[in-house]
Structure formats: C-alpha cells, structure tokens
Amino acid sequence: MDKSTLKAKICETIDQYKDEIISIGQDIYDHPELGYKEFYATNLISNKFKELGLSVKDHIAVTGCRGSINQDKNGPKIAVLGEMDAIMCHEHKDADKETGAIHACGHHIQSAAMMGVAIGLIRSGAIDSLDGKIDFFAVPAEEFVELEYRSQLKDAGKIKYFGGKQELISNGEFDDVSMAMMIHSLDLEKENKKALIGPVGNGFVGKKVQFIGKESHAGGAPEKGVNALNAAMLAINNIHAQRETFTEAERVRVHPIITKGGDIVNVVPADVRMESYVRARTINGMLDANTKVNRALRAGAMAVGANIKINEIPGYLPLLQNDPLDTLFKNNIQSFISEEEIFEGGDFTGSFDFGDVSHIIPTLHPMIGGISGDLHTRDFKVSDDELAYIISAKAMAMTIVDLLFDHAKEANNILSNFKPVLTKEEYLKLLEGIDRTIEE
Numbered sequence: 412m413d414k415s416t417l418k419a420k421i422c423e424t425i426d427q428y429k430d431e432i433i434s435i436g437q438d439i440y441d442h443p444e445l446g447y448k449e450f451y452a453t454n455l456i457s458n459k460f461k462e463l464g465l466s467v468k469d470h471i472a473v474t475g476c477r478g479s480i481n482q483d484k485n486g487p488k489i490a491v492l493g494e495m496d497a498i499m500c501h502e503h504k505d506a507d508k509e510t511g512a513i514h515a516c517g518h519h520i521q522s523a524a525m526m527g528v529a530i531g532l533i534r535s536g537a538i539d540s541l542d543g544k545i546d547f548f549a550v551p552a553e554e555f556v557e558l559e560y561r562s563q564l565k566d567a568g569k570i571k572y573f574g575g576k577q578e579l580i581s582n583g584e585f586d587d588v589s590m591a592m593m594i595h596s597l598d599l600e601k602e603n604k605k606a607l608i609g610p611v612g613n614g615f616v617g618k619k620v621q622f623i624g625k626e627s628h629a630g631g632a633p634e635k636g637v638n639a640l641n642a643a644m645l646a647i648n649n650i651h652a653q654r655e656t657f658t659e660a661e662r663v664r665v666h667p668i669i670t671k672g673g674d675i676v677n678v679v680p681a682d683v684r685m686e687s688y689v690r691a692r693t694i695n696g697m698l699d700a701n702t703k704v705n706r707a708l709r710a711g712a713m714a715v716g717a718n719i720k721i722n723e724i725p726g727y728l729p730l731l732q733n734d735p736l737d738t739l740f741k742n743n744i745q746s747f748i749s750e751e752e753i754f755e756g757g758d759f760t761g762s763f764d765f766g767d768v769s770h771i772i773p774t775l776h777p778m779i780g781g782i783s784g785d786l787h788t789r790d791f792k793v794s795d796d797e798l799a800y801i802i803s804a805k806a807m808a809m810t811i812v813d814l815l816f817d818h819a820k821e822a823n824n825i826l827s828n829f830k831p832v833l834t835k836e837e838y839l840k841l842l843e844g845i846d847r848t849i850e851e
C-alpha cells in the first residue's frame with residue numbers, strides 16, 4: 412500500500428469511530444480532575460488501550476498510563492501525548508461544584524485526539540505498514556497548581572517534580588522515546604484561523620515565599636512587632652523596580668500573589684506568604700530574572716528586619732519548535748483546512764511542560780481550534796467537534812505515517828539532524844539546581 416492510500420484508510424477509520432472518540436473527550440470533560448488526581452481519566456484511557464490490544468503500563472506518575480504497540484519493529488519510537496488534568500475556575504458553568512475543577516484548557520480534547528490517533532492507526536490495520544514503534548501516553552499534571560498538595564506528594568516520595576512531564580522524564584518514561592507529539596486547543600476563531608503551527612513559549616521558575624516577622628498588638632504596641640506584610644509589599648515594589656532591566660526578547664513575566672496576608676486584623680502580621688512564577692524565553696533569561704527577583708524579595712525582608720524563606724521549585728522550560736515536524740504536520744492538516752486558515756508561529760508568554768521534553772528530543776506541539784473562549788476562563792467551550800477532535804487526530808496520525816513509512820526514512824532524517832539543547836542528565840542537573848530553599 413502506498414502512503415496516501417494508507418493515510419486515506421486511517422482517516423476513514425477515524426471517521427467511522429468519530430462518535431467514540433468524541434465521547435471519550437466528553438466523558439473526561441464530565442469528570443474533571445486536577446493534576447496527579449486523574450484517576451477516572453487514567454482508568455478510562457487505560458481500559459481503551461487494552462481494548463485496542465496495546466500493552467499497558469499503569470500509574471506512570473501517580474496517575475497516567477502508557478500503551479505501546481509495534482514494539483518488535485526496529486525503527487524509532489514516536490510518543491503521542493494527551494494531557495488529562497483540569498484547571499480550577501469556579502465561575503465556569505460546568506465546574507465541579509465542590510472543587511471548581513473544569514476542563515477549561517481543553518486537555519480532555521488532547522486525550523481524546525490521542526485516542527483517535529490510536530484508533531485510526533490500529534483499527535485500520537495501518538500500524539503493520541509502519542516501520543517504528545508508537546507509544547500513547549496519558550500524561551498527568553500539566554498545570555502547575557496546588558503546590559501544597561504536590562509538596563505533600565513529594566515529601567511522601569510519590570513524585571520528585573510538580574509537572575507531569577518533568578516527572579516522566581525524571582523517572583525514565585521518556586528514555587526510549589525518539590520524538591513526541593501532541594496538540595493543544597486554542598481559540599483561533601477571532602482571527603479566522605483553525606490551526607497555529609510552530610509555537611514557542613516561556614519557561615519559568617516557581618516560588619513559594621514566606622516573610623517571617625514578629626507578632627504584636629497592632630494598636631497597643633506595633634513598635635514591638637516586625638510587620639511581615641510590609642516586607643512583602645516592599646518586595647513586590649522591589650520586583651517592579653527590576654522590570655526595566657528585562658529585555659524585550661526575554662519576554663519576562665513575574666506575577667506574585669499574596670496567599671496569606673496575616674492572621675487577624677489587630678495583630679501585626681508575623682507570617683505572610685507569597686507565590687510567584689518568574690518566566691522568560693530562555694533558560695538563562697529565567698535564571699537571570701530569578702536572581703533579580705530573589706534580590707528584591709530579600710531586600711523587602713531586610714528593610715523591616717524580617718526573615719525570609721524562599722522555596723524555589725523547578726517550573727517548566729521554554730517551549731522549542733522543530734521545523735521539519737511542523738512542516739509535515741502543516742502539509743497533512745491542509746487536507747482539511749486551507750493555508751489561509753493556518754497561523755504559522757505563535758509567541759506564548761505562558762508555559763507548557765512539553766517545553767521540558769522539547770529540550771531533549773524533537774517535538775511537535777501545534778495548537779488547534781474548535782474551541783471558543785480564552786483558556787482558563789468561564790468562556791471556554793468546544794465549538795467544533797470535528798476540528799477539535801477529529802481533524803487533530805487525523806493530522807497527527809498522517810504525520811506518523813510520514814515519519815515511519817518506508818523504513819522510517821523521514822523520522823531518521825529528523826533525528827540525525829537534531830541537536831538536543833540538553834541531555835537528560837544535564838536537564839536533571841538543571842532542575843536539581845533550581846530545587847532549593849533560601850533562608851535568611
């Protein structure tokens with residue numbers, strides 16, 4: 412069978428099972444779970460993997476699973492990823508009434524599209540004509556939230572890192588993967604576009620900060636206290652005073668919040684807590700901005716004579732793109748949408764943990780429409796099932812055919828021209844360097 416017949420067969424199969432693919436997404440949407448708590452979604456996907464005859468490994472990082480096929484083939488291994496975690500947005504009409512969890516970042520779509528790729532390749536029989544291995548990953552915890560819960564998991568030895576993909580790189584799940592792909596949803600309706608191909612994004616360092624002062628009667632004897640809230644407010648202003656030193660190219664974003672401002676109003680605050688990200692476009696930019704932010708935080712504490720504890724948490728690395736993978740994907744998605752409907756590039760000052768993967772192996776991370784409303788807001792909704800789920804699945808599956816057809820010529824070509832920014836060892840060393848506590 413030639414390549415185009417193979418692709419046509421896969422697309423036919425995906426169409427045939429369209430309702431099943433969309434219902435997987437709907438099922439995950441109806442059961443939103445935050446990171447490292449995706450037990451329902453993992454179980455659902457794991458069972459589907461087994462139905463498809465994949466060999467399955469469960470609980471790859473607290474939750475999550477991976478299904479493997481074609482393991483006896485010699486060629487490279489492609490990983491297709493689908494994230495599973497929800498966010499919190501109490502204002503969304505479909506949010507879980509208790510937890511506020513809601514799929515307002517479209518991760519349920521990713522998981523369903525990933526299953527769509529598996530269904531298309533396997534049920535069409537096309538998988539036998541491909542000269543390489545494929546692993547499907549249901550990935551936990553993309554959103555960097557609930558830092559307390561994740562600290563507990565870390566203290567209990569259940570995870571080393573807060574991000575799902577960091578954890579999977581660290582625990583060896585990516586060791587045998589040659590390249591990885593996934594889609595992410597994005598509202599492109601206002602621009603009259605349907606896909607964005609080749610995005611880059613910021614990386615970040617996560618921070619938990621505690622200003623430690625001394626309590627005293629706020630009315631009777633404020634002179635006997637050390638006001639930790641004043642330290643925090645000065646620190647925030649000190650951070651603002653750094654902003655003119657951040658270069659345009661680095662796209663630095665620092666956005667602290669105070670998570671605890673005091674205990675009761677008539678006591679001088681002695682324990683004030685803050686969380687922040689320090690984001691930038693390059694690893695050096697992140698580390699440089701982080702040094703300045705630490706200086707600003709410490710100066711705030713010093714000014715009032717408070718102590719400070721800065722807990723630094725490895726966030727995500729900047730998202731890098733790979734031209735040859737983007738080109739293959741673009742050619743394939745043009746079977747369904749026009750060139751004018753494609754936005755090439757994309758500059759994101761937010762962060763994706765897929766960025767970490769992109770520093771080690773070639774990666775593909777297009778953003779696909781079919782949703783309306785901004786990510787992480789009450790307005791998020793799926794507006795076009797066909798584009799969000801089905802075209803995403805088809806374009807990824809077709810790209811896999813391009814990569815693994817004919818002795819995996821294309822995949823091997825990309826791999827031989829790829830120079831990773833970091834080896835896994837360098838990557839883990841970098842993360843360990845960021846993972847620290849400063850106390851003074």
Ligand SMILES: [Zn+2]
Pocket residue numbers: 516517518553595
């Ligand atoms: Zn997301």
